[in-house]
Amino acid sequence: MSSLLDLMSGGVKFEKISVTDIRPNPRNFYRESEDEDEYVEAMAQLIQENGQESNGVVFEQSGEDGKHYTLLSGERRLKAITKNFEEGKGDGLMDVKVVPRPQDDMDEYLRLIRNNAQRNKSKQIREKEVEIALGIYNRLAEQGQRPAGKKREWIGAQVGLSPRQVQSYLKALESAQEGQEQEQDEDVVQESKRLTEHLTDLTGHKTKVTKSFAVTIKCQSLEGVQALEALLEKGANRNGVFSAVSETEDRDISSADSE
Secondary structure, three states: OHHHHHHHOOOOEEEEEEHHHEEOOOOOOOOOOOOHHHHHHHHHHHHHHHOOOOOEEEEEOOOOOOOOEEEEEOHHHHHHHHHHHHOOOOOOEEEEEEEOOOOOHHHHHHHHHHHOOOOOOOHHHHHHHHHHHHHHHHHHHHOOOOOOOOHHHHHHHHHOOOHHHHHHHHHHHHHHHHHHHHHHHHHHHHHHHHHHHHHHHHHOOEEEEOOOOOEEEEEOOHHHHHHHHHHHHHOHHHHOOEEEEOOOOOEEEEEOOOO
């Protein structure tokens, strides 16, 4: 009979499960960093007075930690019930809806978003939702399973935003990415300049370090090449960072990336 009921309900069950058997979801990005303890304290008090007014959502998943369920929604509730239980103010049982296990990490992220659809969300959380949905869209496209319709429409359907709102967040994410890449480029340029000056001082020869960190050291004489090779053998060349090239009159000592 229970198997028939599970089939009719789509595998969804409502149970009371000990908080000691439920783990927070490691993929949950909704955790609040500020005032979380105060929110948990307030919820713990409400549960003492009124009981649980809504169910958490979990799926079955055994792990090395000995727990058998992973949370999809209701982490603050889990913390509040755990707090009461540890203080001897409750039985430590949480009312939950047990749903089928997600097929993969993409499915799990989308379920996290859907199961947190009713909460108040900051702009940062909204942006994170769009970023995750965008990543899933791109992964599906790479696997030859591109969702039907426009990208912003599909993302909007997953996160509960209009296509116009999604487009605004996508532009913000693109601008942030460009800013990070520009900062990285500037860091690379500064580091290549620093290395150029350092190697020039170290070798006594004109040195050039590119943004890809390829190194060229120019010597004007065979004696210079030999002296530089001796220096490299004692130092950097030990790690295979440099290789000597002396086939031309303008002697070059060029770097070779280690594999």
